[in-house]
Amino acid sequence: MSQPKSKWTPGLIGRTAAAWFIALLLFFPLIFMGVTAFKTELQAIAVPSLWIFEPTLENFEIVNERSDYAQFAWNSVVTSVLSTALGLLIAAPAAYSMAFSPTKGTNGLLLWMLSTKFMPAVGALLPIYVIFQTLNLLDTKTALVIIFTMMNLPIMVWMLYTYFKDIPQEILEAARMDGASVWDEFKHVLLPLGIGGIASTGLLCLVLAWNEAFWALNLGAAEAGTLATMMVSYSSPEGLFWSKLSAASLMAIAPIVVLGWFSQKQLVQGLTFGAVK
Amino acid sequence: MSYLELKGVEKYYGDFHAIKGINLSIQKGEFIVFVGPSGCGKSTLLRMIAGLEEINGGDLVLDGKEITHMLPSKRDLAMVFQSYALYPHMTVEENMSFALRIQKQDPAVIKEKVAQAADKLNLTDYLKRTPKELSGGQRQRVAIGRAIVRSPKVFLFDEPLSNLDAALRGQTRVEIAHLHRELNATSIYVTHDQVEAMTLADRVVVLQAGVIEQVGTPMELYDRPANKFVAQFIGMPKMNLMPAKHFANMDPNISEVGVRPEHFTLVEAGSGDLQGKVEMVEALGNETLIHVELADGEMIIVRQYEQTSLRPEAPVGVKIDPEQVHRFDAQGKAIR
Numbered sequence: 001m002s003q004p005k006s007k008w009t010p011g012l013i014g015r016t017a018a019a020w021f022i023a024l025l026l027f028f029p030l031i032f033m034g035v036t037a038f039k040t041e042l043q044a045i046a047v048p049s050l051w052i053f054e055p056t057l058e059n060f061e062i063v064n065e066r067s068d069y070a071q072f073a074w075n076s077v078v079t080s081v082l083s084t085a086l087g088l089l090i091a092a093p094a095a096y097s098m099a100f101s102p103t104k105g106t107n108g109l110l111l112w113m114l115s116t117k118f119m120p121a122v123g124a125l126l127p128i129y130v131i132f133q134t135l136n137l138l139d140t141k142t143a144l145v146i147i148f149t150m151m152n153l154p155i156m157v158w159m160l161y162t163y164f165k166d167i168p169q170e171i172l173e174a175a176r177m178d179g180a181s182v183w184d185e186f187k188h189v190l191l192p193l194g195i196g197g198i199a200s201t202g203l204l205c206l207v208l209a210w211n212e213a214f215w216a217l218n219l220g221a222a223e224a225g226t227l228a229t230m231m232v233s234y235s236s237p238e239g240l241f242w243s244k245l246s247a248a249s250l251m252a253i254a255p256i257v258v259l260g261w262f263s264q265k266q267l268v269q270g271l272t273f274g275a276v277k
Numbered sequence: 278m279s280y281l282e283l284k285g286v287e288k289y290y291g292d293f294h295a296i297k298g299i300n301l302s303i304q305k306g307e308f309i310v311f312v313g314p315s316g317c318g319k320s321t322l323l324r325m326i327a328g329l330e331e332i333n334g335g336d337l338v339l340d341g342k343e344i345t346h347m348l349p350s351k352r353d354l355a356m357v358f359q360s361y362a363l364y365p366h367m368t369v370e371e372n373m374s375f376a377l378r379i380q381k382q383d384p385a386v387i388k389e390k391v392a393q394a395a396d397k398l399n400l401t402d403y404l405k406r407t408p409k410e411l412s413g414g415q416r417q418r419v420a421i422g423r424a425i426v427r428s429p430k431v432f433l434f435d436e437p438l439s440n441l442d443a444a445l446r447g448q449t450r451v452e453i454a455h456l457h458r459e460l461n462a463t464s465i466y467v468t469h470d471q472v473e474a475m476t477l478a479d480r481v482v483v484l485q486a487g488v489i490e491q492v493g494t495p496m497e498l499y500d501r502p503a504n505k506f507v508a509q510f511i512g513m514p515k516m517n518l519m520p521a522k523h524f525a526n527m528d529p530n531i532s533e534v535g536v537r538p539e540h541f542t543l544v545e546a547g548s549g550d551l552q553g554k555v556e557m558v559e560a561l562g563n564e565t566l567i568h569v570e571l572a573d574g575e576m577i578i579v580r581q582y583e584q585t586s587l588r589p590e591a592p593v594g595v596k597i598d599p600e601q602v603h604r605f606d607a608q609g610k611a612i613r
Contacts, residue, residue, distance in 0.1 A: 174363075176329070
C-alpha cells in the first residue's frame with residue numbers, strides 16, 4: 001500500500017479556500033435566486049435577507065397563471081431546436097469543406113465569420129427589424145429560428161471545423177478509394193467519427209439559443225416570446241417582483257439546466273473547442 | 278499493350294511545377310516501384326493516379342479508358358496508406374468489407390471474400406477487433422486486406438512500411454512480395470527505401486524533382502545507371518565518384534568516373550590504380566567497409582567480404598575492376 005500523497009499543507013489549504021470562495025461567489029446569484037423563488041414578495045425584500053423561512057410555491061402558481069408558461073416553453077423548445085438543427089445542416093458542410101479542402105482564403109473566411117460576433121447585436125437591430133417587418137415575420141417563431149441560426153452559425157462552423165480537422169484526412173481518402181460517394185463518406189465515416197463534436201456543438205448552440213434574450217425580446221415578445229422574454233416581463237418599470245421574477249427564472253432555466261446536467265461531458269468538450277481529447 | 282499509361286502528366290501547386298510531364302507505361306501484373314529522395318514527387322504522382330490529387334496536364338489511361346479527371350471512387354483502384362488509415366470505429370471485418378458493402382454486394386459473398394483475405398493475411402482471429410486493439414504490423418495487414426478483398430484493377434501503396442520497425446518491415450516486405458506473386462495484381466509502390474525498391478520491383482522508376490531519371494529493372498539500375506543521380510541513389514554505400522583527371526588516357530568528354538565500393542580491391546601500397554591511406558574501418562561482420570583517403574584528399578569507400586587487420590593510417594593501394602567502371606560527362610549523363 002502506498003501512502004496517500006495529499007497532505008493538508010498551508011498552501012493547499014489556501015488554494016482550496018480560494019477555490020471555494022470563488023466558486024461560491026460565482027454561484028451565489030443562482031442560490032439567491034433559487035431561495036428567493038420560494039419566498040413571499042414581502043420576505044424577498046426584507047433587509048437583511050431572510051435565510052430561514054417557510055417556503056411557498058405560490059410564486060410558481062402565480063407565474064403560471066399570469067403568463068402562459070407552456071406557450072413560452074413551447075416557443076423556446078421550437079426556436080432553439082429548429083435553429084440548432086438548421087445551423088448544423090448549414091455549418092457541417094461548410095466546416096467539412098474548410099477542414100478537408102482548405103484554400104488560401106479559408107483562414108480569412110473563418111476569421112471574418114467570427115468577426116461578425118465582434119459587433120454588438122444592437123448594431124444590426126434596425127436593419128434586421130425592418131427586413132423582418134417587410135417580410136411580415138415580426139413576432140413569429142420563424143423569425144427567431146432564422147436569427148438564432150444566424151447568430152450561432154459562426155460558432156458552429158468554428159467548432160465543427162476544429163473537430164473535423166482532428167479527423168485524419170487519409171481516412172476520408174481511404175473511403176473515397178474504397179468507392180464511397182460524398183454521401184457514403186459522410187454517413188459511414190465522418191458522422192460516426194465526428195458525432196462527439198457534432199453533439200457538443202449542437203448542445204452548446206441549443207443552450208445559447210435557449211438563453212438568448214436580446215433578439216427574442218426585440219423580434220418576438222408577444223406571440224413568439226421565449227422563456228427568456230417571460231422572465232424579463234417580471235422586471236418592469238412599475239416595480240420589481242423579486243420572488244416572481246426568481247420563480248419565473250427558475251422555471252425558464254430548469255429544462256436547460258437539466259439537459260446540461262445530463263450532457264456535462266459533451267458540453268465541456270464543446271466549450272474547450274476540441275482541445276481536450 | 279500497356280494497362281496503365283501516363284502521358285505527359287503534369288502537376289502544379291500554384292507556381293511550383295511539382296510533376297513535369299511524366300510518361301510511363303505499366304503492363305498488367307507488373308510491380309512498379311517509385312523511388313526517389315523526399316520531395317521528388319513520387320507520392321504526389323501516386324496520388325494523382327489514385328485521383329486524390331488533380332492532374333493539371335496530360336492524360337491517364339487505365340485499361341483502355343481515359344480516367345484523367347475521374348473521381349477516385351470510380352477508378353476501381355485500391356490504396357494502402359502509410360498511416361494505415363483504417364476506419365477506427367469499425368472492426369477488422371467491417372474495415373475489410375467496407376468497399377464491398379458500399380457496392381451492395383451479397384452479404385454471403387462479402388463474408389466469403391473477407392474470410393479468404395483474412396486467412397491469407399493471418400487475420401482470422403482478429404476479425405472482431407477494432408484497429409486500436411491491433412499492433413502496427415496487424416494494422417498494416419488489415420489495410421492490405423482491405424485492398425485485396427476488392428480485387429481492384431491496380432494496387433497503390435504509399436510508403437506502407439515506413440511506420441513499422443526494422444524487423445517487421447523486412448517480414449512484411451516478404452509478405453507483400455508473396456501476395457503479389459499469388460495475386461499477380463498490377464501494383465504501384467512508393468518508397469524512399471531502396472532495399473524495398475530493389476527487392477519488390479519488376480521495374481523501378483527513379484524520380485527526382487518531378488522528372489523520371491530512369492526506368493528499369495533493379496539490376497539495370499544497379500549495373501547501368503543512366504546518370505550520376507541514379508548511380509548514387511541506388512546502392513548502399515553509394516557509388517564512389519572521382520574526377521576523371523585522376524586517370525591517365527581518359528576520353529576528354531568524361532568528367533567523372535564512378536566505381537561501386539565492391540569493385541575496388543585493396544592491394545599492397547605502391548601497386549594498383551590509386552594510392553592512399555586507411556582513414557577508418559567499419560567491420561560489419563559479413564562485410565567490411567574501408568574508408569580510404571586518396572593522395573589528393575579525396576575519400577572513397579571500399580567494400581570487401583573478408584575481415585581485415587588494417588588499421589587507420591596504414592598506406593594501401595586500390596585496384597579497380599576495369600569492367601565495372603562508370604563514366605559520366607559534365608552533365609552527369611552516363612557514357613557507355
